[in-house]
Amino acid sequence: MIDPKKDLLYRLADDQLILGHRNSEWNGLGPILEEDIAFSSMAQDKLGHALQLYSLLHELGEAEPDTVAFTRNAGQFHCCQLVELPIGDYAFSLMRHFLFDHAELLRFEALTASSYEPLAQVARKLKGELKYHVLHANTWIRQLGTSTDEAIEKLQAALDLTLPYALALFEKTEAEPAIIAEGIFIGEDALRQQWLENISRVLSQTALELPDVTTISPGEGGRHGVHTEFLQPLLDEMAEVFRLDPTADW
Amino acid sequence: MTEATILSWLDEVKDPEIPVVSLVDLGVIRRVQIAPDGHVSVWMTPTFSGCPAMDYMRRDVERVLCEHGVANHTVSMSLEEAWSSNDVTERGRQALREFRLSPPPPHQGIIDLDILEYAECPHCGSHNTELRSPFGPTLCRALHYCFDCRQGFEQFKPV
Structure with a gap:
């Protein structure tokens, strides 16, 4: 059975890498200059976070970060399906960012108390940066979620569409009992509960309605290597230059 | 040595x-x-x-x-x-001001919304300012606006 630390790190790192790549696709296309900069900055942050986490995997005996990031195929990725979906329109990307980063901030706050000290150190660094992501998401969800009918309709549609995938952020793997028992992480159920409270609080300040999550079946599979048709093309594009000459020194 | x-x-x-x-x-x-x-x-x-x-x-x-x-x-x-942005020395803060970059406000380890949104205008020293975007030209800078001298400015973000 896979080392529980590696199992957790792959999930964390792959989420960061793939959403970082998706965020970068807004570069030059943002609806206003500030949002172009914001999504590009968050992309840069997420790639930095992925590098820190792949470096921990490397310390545990896995391949170099670049090799791990650029040479695997979709079936070897452990990201949730939420992060691999195309950027869609701005409402979709904003809602995905809101749902994802609320979970990430809580996740890394909890990880600061991890028994696996190298990960706790990385978490202490990342949580400060993630605060800005959540601040950014909350600002726009509150602002647009209380503005015109068109904005509210678009955001509500984005929420309905992304929520099943967001619930799969908390998909468990076989390593879950060991991760909790060894004090590496509080576990996905505890995280999901806190996340629901936090996103509900922000959404209640808007005209948006959170669908009843008990009636939704989460879009799971990502943590076990089952992905949408969108991941492989993303990986092909992301690794295109690297694969031309994997030994090149950039 | x-x-x-x-x-x-x-x-x-x-x-x-x-x-x-x-x-x-x-x-x-x-x-x-x-x-x-x-x-x-x-x-x-x-x-x-x-x-x-x-x-x-x-x-x-x-x-x-x-x-x-x-x-x-x-x-x-x-x-x-x-x-942490608290690690920037007083000399560093002064250099940031002279560079017209608002220095990060000192904090007690907990960064709440008040701290994130607070910035002193590096042009006129006013505190009558607003956070426009937490993301600026580099990861360590945020965009703010001063209502007194009516100029946008950048801040070195508190972390």
């Missing part, structure tokens, strides 16, 4: 994107140690984990050590003591 001498050499190394502040004043140089055999170790820590300037800064530190004849050295990046 003492650790203090090495720190004074490293004062030459500036942030490539904010060329008025040294890495020592920024708090990025964590520790310098000279081993009994003369080997010099320097520990650095990133301001933001995705900061693309960190590699340049590390190479600049290595270059300065070599220029001062310290061939036997190790420069490493560590998150052991994560960087």
Whole structure:
């Protein structure tokens, strides 16, 4: 059975890498200059976070970060399906960012108390940066979620569409009992509960309605290597230059 | 050669994107140690984990050590003591102001919305300002606006 630390790190790192790549696709296309900069900055942050986490995997005996990031195929990725979906329109990307980063901030706050000290150190660094992501998401969800009918309709549609995938952020793997028992992480159920409270609080300040999550079946599979048709093309594009000459020194 | 001498050499190394502040004043140089055999170790820590300037800064530190004849050295990046904007020295803060970049407000370790949104206008000193976007031209800067002198300005983000 896979080392529980590696199992957790792959999930964390792959989420960061793939959403970082998706965020970068807004570069030059943002609806206003500030949002172009914001999504590009968050992309840069997420790639930095992925590098820190792949470096921990490397310390545990896995391949170099670049090799791990650029040479695997979709079936070897452990990201949730939420992060691999195309950027869609701005409402979709904003809602995905809101749902994802609320979970990430809580996740890394909890990880600061991890028994696996190298990960706790990385978490202490990342949580400060993630605060800005959540601040950014909350600002726009509150602002647009209380503005015109068109904005509210678009955001509500984005929420309905992304929520099943967001619930799969908390998909468990076989390593879950060991991760909790060894004090590496509080576990996905505890995280999901806190996340629901936090996103509900922000959404209640808007005209948006959170669908009843008990009636939704989460879009799971990502943590076990089952992905949408969108991941492989993303990986092909992301690794295109690297694969031309994997030994090149950039 | 003492650790203090090495720190004074490293004062030459500036942030490539904010060329008025040294890495020592920024708090990025964590520790310098000279081993009994003369080997010099320097520990650095990133301001933001995705900061693309960190590699340049590390190479600049290595270059300065070599220029001062310290061939036997190790420069490493560590998150052991994560960087906080509180680590920017008073001299560093003054240099940021003169560069017209609002320095990060000191905090007690907990960064709430009040701290994130607060900034002093580096042009007129007013506190009648507003956070426009937490993301600016580099990861470490946020965009603010001053209602008194009616200018946009950037702030070095509190972390």
